[in-house]
Amino acid sequence: MLLTSLKEGIKLILSGNTELYLIIGRSLFVSSMAVLIAGIIGIPLAFAAGLNNFPGKSWFIKILYVCMGLPPVLVGLVVFILLSRSGPIGKHVYLLFTPAAMIIAQVILALPIITGLIITAVEEKAEPIILTCRGLGANQRQLTWTLLGELKLSIVTGIVAAFGRVIAEVGAVTLVGGDIEGYTRVLTTAIVLESRKGNFELALALGLILLTISFIINTALYHWQYRR
Amino acid sequence: MLVAEGLSQIYQGRQIVQDFTFQFEPGRIYGIIGANGAGKSTLLRLLSAMEKPSAGRTLLQGKELTAPVPEISCVWQRPYLFQQSVRRNIRYGLKIRGWPRKAEQERVQQLLEIFRLEHLQDNWAPKLSGGETARVAIARALAPRPKILLLDEPTANLDPSNTLLVERALYEVHREEQTTIIIVTHDMFQAKRLADVTLYLSGGKLVEYGPSRIIFNSLATEETRRFIRGEL
Amino acid sequence: MLKRTKLNGKILSLFLLVVLGMNLTVAGLSQERKELVLATTTSTRDSGLLDHLLPVFEAKTGYKVKVLAVGTGQAIKIGEMGDCDVILVHSRAAEDKFVADGYGVNRRDVMYNDYILVGPGNDPARIKGLSVKEALRALARGKGVFISRGDDSGTHKKELELWASVGIKPEGQWYKAIGKGMGDTLIMANELGAYTLTDRGTYASMKTRLDLEPLVFGDEALFNPYGVIAVNPERHPAVNYEGAMAFIEFITSAEAKEIINGYVVNGEQLFIAE
Numbered sequence: 001m002l003l004t005s006l007k008e009g010i011k012l013i014l015s016g017n018t019e020l021y022l023i024i025g026r027s028l029f030v031s032s033m034a035v036l037i038a039g040i041i042g043i044p045l046a047f048a049a050g051l052n053n054f055p056g057k058s059w060f061i062k063i064l065y066v067c068m069g070l071p072p073v074l075v076g077l078v079v080f081i082l083l084s085r086s087g088p089i090g091k092h093v094y095l096l097f098t099p100a101a102m103i104i105a106q107v108i109l110a111l112p113i114i115t116g117l118i119i120t121a122v123e124e125k126a127e128p129i130i131l132t133c134r135g136l137g138a139n140q141r142q143l144t145w146t147l148l149g150e151l152k153l154s155i156v157t158g159i160v161a162a163f164g165r166v167i168a169e170v171g172a173v174t175l176v177g178g179d180i181e182g183y184t185r186v187l188t189t190a191i192v193l194e195s196r197k198g199n200f201e202l203a204l205a206l207g208l209i210l211l212t213i214s215f216i217i218n219t220a221l222y223h224w225q226y227r228r
Numbered sequence: 229m230l231v232a233e234g235l236s237q238i239y240q241g242r243q244i245v246q247d248f249t250f251q252f253e254p255g256r257i258y259g260i261i262g263a264n265g266a267g268k269s270t271l272l273r274l275l276s277a278m279e280k281p282s283a284g285r286t287l288l289q290g291k292e293l294t295a296p297v298p299e300i301s302c303v304w305q306r307p308y309l310f311q312q313s314v315r316r317n318i319r320y321g322l323k324i325r326g327w328p329r330k331a332e333q334e335r336v337q338q339l340l341e342i343f344r345l346e347h348l349q350d351n352w353a354p355k356l357s358g359g360e361t362a363r364v365a366i367a368r369a370l371a372p373r374p375k376i377l378l379l380d381e382p383t384a385n386l387d388p389s390n391t392l393l394v395e396r397a398l399y400e401v402h403r404e405e406q407t408t409i410i411i412v413t414h415d416m417f418q419a420k421r422l423a424d425v426t427l428y429l430s431g432g433k434l435v436e437y438g439p440s441r442i443i444f445n446s447l448a449t450e451e452t453r454r455f456i457r458g459e460l
Numbered sequence: 461m462l463k464r465t466k467l468n469g470k471i472l473s474l475f476l477l478v479v480l481g482m483n484l485t486v487a488g489l490s491q492e493r494k495e496l497v498l499a500t501t502t503s504t505r506d507s508g509l510l511d512h513l514l515p516v517f518e519a520k521t522g523y524k525v526k527v528l529a530v531g532t533g534q535a536i537k538i539g540e541m542g543d544c545d546v547i548l549v550h551s552r553a554a555e556d557k558f559v560a561d562g563y564g565v566n567r568r569d570v571m572y573n574d575y576i577l578v579g580p581g582n583d584p585a586r587i588k589g590l591s592v593k594e595a596l597r598a599l600a601r602g603k604g605v606f607i608s609r610g611d612d613s614g615t616h617k618k619e620l621e622l623w624a625s626v627g628i629k630p631e632g633q634w635y636k637a638i639g640k641g642m643g644d645t646l647i648m649a650n651e652l653g654a655y656t657l658t659d660r661g662t663y664a665s666m667k668t669r670l671d672l673e674p675l676v677f678g679d680e681a682l683f684n685p686y687g688v689i690a691v692n693p694e695r696h697p698a699v700n701y702e703g704a705m706a707f708i709e710f711i712t713s714a715e716a717k718e719i720i721n722g723y724v725v726n727g728e729q730l731f732i733a734e
Contacts, residue, residue: 135302
């Protein structure tokens with residue numbers, strides 16, 4: 001069955017099935033937007049928290065680490081309740097069952113991963129870099145750029161890890177997206193749907209496409225990392 | 229001229245540096261010696277304004293230092309090299325000061341030669357050996373022609389040939405550019421070889437100082453004599 | 461420094477490209493059409509029935525229907541929270557409560573599908589053509605093997621309800637609860653030459669691979685009725701009540717009935733319109 005589904009998967013990709021491309025595109029769009037937003041918030045947050053001491057810092061980091069493993073279904077449920085017409089946000093802006101809702105849920109999943117991984121790197125590696133830069137006459141802006149450059153591997157690792165997690169999760173996107181055909185159906189929800197219908201070959205084929213995406217992204221990271 | 233006025237530092241109730249007052253004249257080499265824990269590294273961070281002293285102040289050309297300034301370059305113990313090539317590491321200080329490309333290339337080339345790093349210029353800096361790392365770090369600090377260079381144990385853990393290479397290169401730059409060099413070392417022979425003036429630090433206090441030629445021959449205190457004899 | 465800037469530039473432009481492209485796609489998909497959100501059970505969507513019904517409705521009314529296919533309980537909950545406009549579910553007691561609590565209005569019967577008792581062709585327990593109650597009593601005599609899903613699913617609950625209705629506690633050599641899905645249960649019954657209770661849809665889709673035959677069906681006790689309910693606009697003013705009413709009107713119309721009754725999978729009619 002695995003072999004058949006491999007063939008099926010390749011056939012499917014080559015078949016020019018528009019809905020399939022849209023599903024792949026939607027998966028990539030939702031997850032990259034989520035990771036982009038989580039990065040914009042998480043990277044500065046990680047640097048700010050990692051470089052400064054403040055009361056409750058160790059608790060902040062502990063909670064962050066716990067949140068790195070948040071169950072997607074739980075996040076989906078909370079976001080659902082918040083975005084529902086009966087919830088506090090849904091009264092004002094109604095986003096439930098849209099890609100935006102899926103992005104919000106995935107941002108919540110991605111943010112602790114990005115922040116947590118980068119904060120660890122900052123705590124471990126930033127001090128000698130800062131000392132070196134300042135000892136060479138760098139100003140605050142130059143110091144920040146150098147720090148970002150020196151820690152870019154950790155930053156990219158955090159982003160890729162977060163992306164890998166959100167693009168493969170199904171619990172949150174099903175709940176808040178609703179798996180609406182042509183609108184909020186993504187690779188993972190399509191896999192669930194096809195499995196339930198007993199179309200295991202198709203489901204596996206979609207799974208292989210998902211794996212391929214992760215593989216491409218991780219390979220790109222690997223090559224970038226070992227360029228030297 | 230770099231002037232320290234009553235510099236003191238206390239960490240968690242422990243006095244690390246105590247009332248350090250000294251005038252570092254331009255264009256000379258100073259050696260700061262003393263046993264482990266004598267407060268040498270902390271003093272260096274206070275002199276460069278990396279740390280805020282608990283009392284006292286540092287003045288550069290009469291102006292109080294509150295933050296690190298570009299005129300002073302530092303090389304720390306176990307130096308950190310950027311994840312770049314050797315050439316780009318050395319270029320760092322020039323890049324951030326916006327040197328013109330041509331001047332930048334010439335300066336880097338000059339330092340690569342002085343520190344015998346030409347054959348390594350395209351190597352990935354974090355993978356260098358200890359001796360090579362020390363040479364790159366010092367060349368990088370010297371690149372922007374700082375008025376003052378602070379060195380914290382630059383040759384600790386280096387083999388004799390690397391130590392000699394570093395000392396010769398330092399001396400060459402110093403001679404050419406009249407860089408003031410303040411070198412913290414636990415190796416009194418290095419101070420003797422390199423420094424015009426040697427300062428002996430003990431328990432955070434400046435115990436005695438004097439021209440290196442003389443101080444090693446006519447030590448004032450019993451403690452310094454014991455240190456020199458290797459008993460401390 | 462230079463190299464990094466270039467790399468960042470590349471990543472950034474790639475990102476912008478992706479974002480732009482996807483935005484266009486999403487925008488293209490959600491172009492201004494009045495939307496109607498229907499919360500329903502997975503069975504109606506997965507069976508493929510909605511794929512036949514909805515295009516007709518959309519063409520007629522101009523609404524774009526967004527289908528949320530979830531469990532009956534979840535569909536009702538979504539309705540209670542006001543996050544859909546209309547629900548199509550099969551749980552009479554819960555539906556009545558939904559209306560009684562003021563969450564829904566205008567409940568209508570739509571259709572029903574049915575459960576069937578299937579078993580081997582040689583029928584050792586002799587249940588063919590009996591009523592459900594007689595058939596269950598016959599099975600309890602142990603002349604054959606009965607396989608129960610035992611997974612607390614809707615079908616399993618229905619089966620337990622049926623046993624309770626004849627006052628039999630199913631246990632013994634002849635009764636095996638396996639804790640598996642419908643497909644696996646049918647395959648196992650097939651292998652063992654045993655009886656089981658199945659919904660017609662799953663049976664129809666697997667029929668060609670099975671030697672099992674439908675033995676007891678058509679009894680009202682085996683019916684599984686679907687109701688359609690509009691979400692109460694007084695409780696949730698933001699819902700599309702007009703669209704919900706249009707949908708209710710459509711799905712109970714003669715035209716929809718024809719589509720429902722004419723929907724056949726592997727020669728089996730899956731739903732019967734009311």
